[in-house]
Amino acid sequence: MTFLYSIIAYLPFEWAQFAFMQNALLAVLLIAPLFALIGCLVISNQMAFFSDAIGHAALTGIAIGTLAGLADPLWAMLAFATVLAILVSVLRRYSSASTDTIIGLMMAFAVALGVVLLSRGGGFARYSRYLIGDLLTITPFEILRLVLLLAIVTGVWLTFFNPLFFTCLNRSLAKARGFPVWRLETLFAVIVALVVTMTISWVGLLVINALLIVPAAASRNMARTMTVYVLGAVVISALAGILGLITSFYWGTATGATIVLFAMGFFILSLAFRRR
Amino acid sequence: MISTLQQQTTISGPSRLGEALRRSLACGGCCTRLVNFGVTLNRISILEHINLHVHCGELTVLLGPNGAGKTTLFRAMLGELPYTGSLHFVHAGNEERFIHPRIGYVPQKLDIDTLAPVTVLDLFAGALVHRPVWLGHSNAIRAKALDMLSVVNAHALLDQRLGQLSCGQLQRVLLALALTPVPDILLLDEPVSGVDPAGIDLFYRMVSELRRTFDLSILLVSHDIPTAARFADRMIFLNRTILCDGSPREVLAGPCIRQTFGIDLAAAGIQQLENRSEHPLHHEVCAIRTTDSIE
Numbered sequence: 002m003t004f005l006y007s008i009i010a011y012l013p014f015e016w017a018q019f020a021f022m023q024n025a026l027l028a029v030l031l032i033a034p035l036f037a038l039i040g041c042l043v044i045s046n047q048m049a050f051f052s053d054a055i056g057h058a059a060l061t062g063i064a065i066g067t068l069a070g071l072a073d074p075l076w077a078m079l080a081f082a083t084v085l086a087i088l089v090s091v092l093r094r095y096s097s098a099s100t101d102t103i104i105g106l107m108m109a110f111a112v113a114l115g116v117v118l119l120s121r122g123g124g125f126a127r128y129s130r131y132l133i134g135d136l137l138t139i140t141p142f143e144i145l146r147l148v149l150l151l152a153i154v155t156g157v158w159l160t161f162f163n164p165l166f167f168t169c170l171n172r173s174l175a176k177a178r179g180f181p182v183w184r185l186e187t188l189f190a191v192i193v194a195l196v197v198t199m200t201i202s203w204v205g206l207l208v209i210n211a212l213l214i215v216p217a218a219a220s221r222n223m224a225r226t227m228t229v230y231v232l233g234a235v236v237i238s239a240l241a242g243i244l245g246l247i248t249s250f251y252w253g254t255a256t257g258a259t260i261v262l263f264a265m266g267f268f269i270l271s272l273a274f275r276r277r
Numbered sequence: 278m279i280s281t282l283q284q285q286t287t288i289s290g291p292s293r294l295g296e297a298l299r300r301s302l303a304c305g306g307c308c309t310r311l312v313n314f315g316v317t318l319n320r321i322s323i324l325e326h327i328n329l330h331v332h333c334g335e336l337t338v339l340l341g342p343n344g345a346g347k348t349t350l351f352r353a354m355l356g357e358l359p360y361t362g363s364l365h366f367v368h369a370g371n372e373e374r375f376i377h378p379r380i381g382y383v384p385q386k387l388d389i390d391t392l393a394p395v396t397v398l399d400l401f402a403g404a405l406v407h408r409p410v411w412l413g414h415s416n417a418i419r420a421k422a423l424d425m426l427s428v429v430n431a432h433a434l435l436d437q438r439l440g441q442l443s444c445g446q447l448q449r450v451l452l453a454l455a456l457t458p459v460p461d462i463l464l465l466d467e468p469v470s471g472v473d474p475a476g477i478d479l480f481y482r483m484v485s486e487l488r489r490t491f492d493l494s495i496l497l498v499s500h501d502i503p504t505a506a507r508f509a510d511r512m513i514f515l516n517r518t519i520l521c522d523g524s525p526r527e528v529l530a531g532p533c534i535r536q537t538f539g540i541d542l543a544a545a546g547i548q549q550l551e552n553r554s555e556h557p558l559h560h561e562v563c564a565i566r567t568t569d570s571i572e
Contacts, residue, residue, distance in 0.1 A: 041411075045393065162409035163402070170389065170400070177355045177382035177455075177464075178404055224394040225438065231411035 016250045025136045025256065027144055029242035032200050033212070033260070035151055037238035039158065039196055040217035041231050046169040048193065050101060051089065053210040054108035055194045058085045059201045060115030063131055068118060075199070082198040085111060086190035094183055134205025136246070136256040150199050154192055165189055166227075204257040212257070215264040216241065222271040237267045307333045309378050309462040309494050313362035316346070316353045323349045326518050327362070331462060331494040336485055338509040339498045340528070342537050345516040347498045348385075351464050355382060366461040381460030383451045385467045391440035397450050398422055398435050404454060425453040428490075429483055445469075445476035449483070456487070462494040463487075469501065477501065481508040502534070 009023045016022045043052050062081035066074025085107060092103045119128050130138075168175040168185045176182050197209055204212055220233035245260030252259070314327035324346045331337050341347050353360040366378035389395070399410045401422035408415065419435075426432045429449040434442065442450065448468050455463060465484070469477040485508045488495050499505040506512065506525040514521035514533035521533035528534065 045390075159409055160407075162411075163404075163407060166410060167400075167403040170395065170403070171384060171387055173352070173355060173357060173384050174382060174387070174451075174454075176357050177380050221392065221394060226394055226396060227399050227411040228413060230394040 014247075016247055021137045021139075022246070022250060024139050024141060024144060025246055026243070028136060028139045028147065028203060029246050029260070030239060031144070031147060031151060032204070033216075033238040033242035034235040035155060035196065036200075036212050037216040037220075037234035038155070038231065039193060040213045040215075040238075041220075041234050042162075042165055042169055042189070043193060043213055044217045044221060045166070046189065048189070049210065049214050051104050051190065052193045052197060052213050054089070054104045054111070055082055055086060055190075056197045056201060056206050056209045057108050058082050058111035058115075058194075059198045060128075060131065060206060061085075061111045061118070062115075062198065063128060064115045064118035067128075078198045078201070079195060081111075082194035083191055086194035087187055090183070090187040090190050093186075131202055132206050133255045134201070134203050134208070134257040136203045139203055147199065150195070154196055157188070158192060161185065161188060204260075205255065208257045208261045211261040211264065212238070215261065215268050219264070219268040219271040222268075222275045237271075238264065241267055307366070307368045307461075307492075307494075309364070309366050311354075311362065311364050314350075314353070314364060315361045316349050316358055317361070318349075318358065322517070324353070324517060327515075329513070329519065331496055333494050334488055334492045335510045336488050336495045336497065336508060337511045337513060338505040338525075339496060339513050339515055340500075340502060340505075340534070341515040347515055348466060350515070351382070351466055351496075351498070354464065355380060368461075378461035379458070381455030381463040383448065383455050383463070383465045383468050385470060386444075387439070387447060387451065389439050393438070393440055395439050396436055397426070397431075397439065397442075400439065400450070401425075401454060401457070405457065421457070422453075425457045426450065428456065428487070429453045443476075444471040445473065445480065448472060448480060452483070452487075456491070459491050459493070462496060465495065465497040467498050467500065469499070477504055481505070484508070502529070502538070 005027060006020075006023050009017050009026055011017075017026075043049060059078045059082055062078030063074045065081055066077025069077060071077055089104060089107055092098075092107075093100050096103060098106075116125070119125050164175070164180050164185050165188075167178070168180055168182050168189075172182055175185075193213075197213070201209055216238035217230075217234040219237050220230050224230035224233050241263035242260050245263045246256055248254070248263070249256040249259040309331045311327050311329040314329070315325040316323045317325075327350070339347050339350070349358065352358045354364060364377070366376050368376065398414055398419060402408070402410045402414050402418050405421070406415070406418050423432050423435055426435060429452050431446065431449040431453060434446055434450060437446075439447065439450075452465075452468070468484075469480050472480060481504060484495060484497070487493060497505070497509075506529060509525050512521075512523065512525045512528040513519055514528055514531075514537075516533075516537070521528045521531045523531070
């Protein structure tokens with residue numbers, strides 16, 4: 002890790018000399034490609050709204066974690082988001098309401114509960130870092146923890162990529178071929194929930210979903226094959242991450258939102274190169 | 278997820294017993310057997326008392342008005358809906374073996390974003406191998422997909438995107454996928470909706486050839502009664518339960534179709550049957566399509 006830091010410090014830029022920027026750059030290079038990778042299937046499975054809801058549900062996790070007196074609400078957030086993901090999946094299976102309605106309901110519930118708990122005594126402003134996110138405060142310890150968690154998630158993701166991909170294409174067909182469709186869909190929901198929750202305090206609740214879907218959407222406009230689609234999304238995401246980070250340093254803006262604006266820029270560019 | 282091709286030796290076709298007699302006997306060779314099969318959803322009975330033996334090498338066409346439960350039957354057989362009664366595949370080698378059938382399924386349509394960057398090869402790889410499809414394809418899966426696609430005369434489509442395919446091409450690709458590995462029973466849900474008349478004929482011809490090549494049980498839902506009658510070995514009229522069951526000639530002449538769809542249609546179907554007996558592989562495009570009038 003020291004090696005990576007020294008490489009970054011060698012970069013001939015002013016920003017590269019600050020320790021917090023070195024941390025942030027490592028975090029961006031870690032988070033952005035993973036988001037793109039997962040976003041590729043979020044889009045094919047029309048789960049964009051779901052991942053948004055999970056982001057919002059993290060708020061309730063923060064609240065519960067805080068109430069329980071945890072110094073770091075990460076574990077409470079992870080637990081709550083996982084429970085919510087499974088709940089949505091169960092409701093999708095047994096309820097006759099449409100998926101959109103179920104997700105909308107769960108999101109409204111989670112956000113309302115979170116806001117009520119956090120605003121008790123009028124102290125909501127303390128938690129605004131979760132809304133906007135602050136990548137520049139990430140510490141080396143947090144980066145290491147992120148590496149570990151993301152490595153696990155990526156491993157699971159790659160192991161189940163093909164079944165997930167096939168289930169996204171057509172449920173009935175997947176079922177006929179003996180794929181455990183419901184379990185795969187739940188796994189998918191949980192993975193999205195975990196990744197979103199793990200990174201929310203650095204990216205920010207308001208824009209985290211965009212980071213998940215915009216690079217993949219941009220790449221999808223141009224790609225003809227799955228390889229180009231996935232790798233394109235990873236490259237776009239990483240580029241937007243680096244550009245957004247540096248820009249936010251010079252402009253003094255929130256990093257997560259700046260990254261998303263760059264990703265949107267790539268999306269608009271991709272429209273020009275849209276394949277016929 | 279790759280399973281080896283079905284370890285099933287081809288069993289010679291049914292002996293020349295009378296249709297009724299043959300059906301009353303237990304499975305000769307092999308068959309898929311539904312016993313007292315039923316589906317109840319929200320306390321409403323959709324299907325009940327379905328007793329059905331679909332024999333290997335037999336193309337059975339499932340008829341019935343909309344809402345009769347044809348698609349529900351398929352979804353229950355696929356395990357998407359809970360059912361009562363039993364469903365198993367009887368493999369008669371030296372002894373009768375009862376197993377859950379390996380089902381090949383071709384859906385009515387594949388709701389797919391036309392822009393999705395998914396090729397036919399990706400579809401096969403996604404279903405059959407572990408290596409994530411975006412990390413490239415091994416030569417083995419490429420050869421395998423090509424092999425199966427050539428069975429349905431679609432080998433040229435290997436690297437095409439799914440969104441570029443016509444209805445007929447997509448149906449053939451899905452058929453090839455359903456045959457990998459060779460299933461015990463093949464379910465085709467209105468496989469030719471949206472396919473032009475020439476394509477329909479081609480599709481039926483291909484399916485009826487496949488049932489001989491692979492000694493397959495095929496269950497096919499169709500609203501195109503005249504064309505289906507030309508190729509079917511057996512027709513079943515379903516409306517909540519099996520109302521008519523027999524050779525195309527018996528079913529078309531029977532009361533089911535007359536009462537549900539009107540006499541003209543049955544007559545048209547029989548007309549087609551006359552053609553069939555003269556020219557088993559009639560090349561003329563079927564003049565009467567009933568899909569639109571029934572839907």
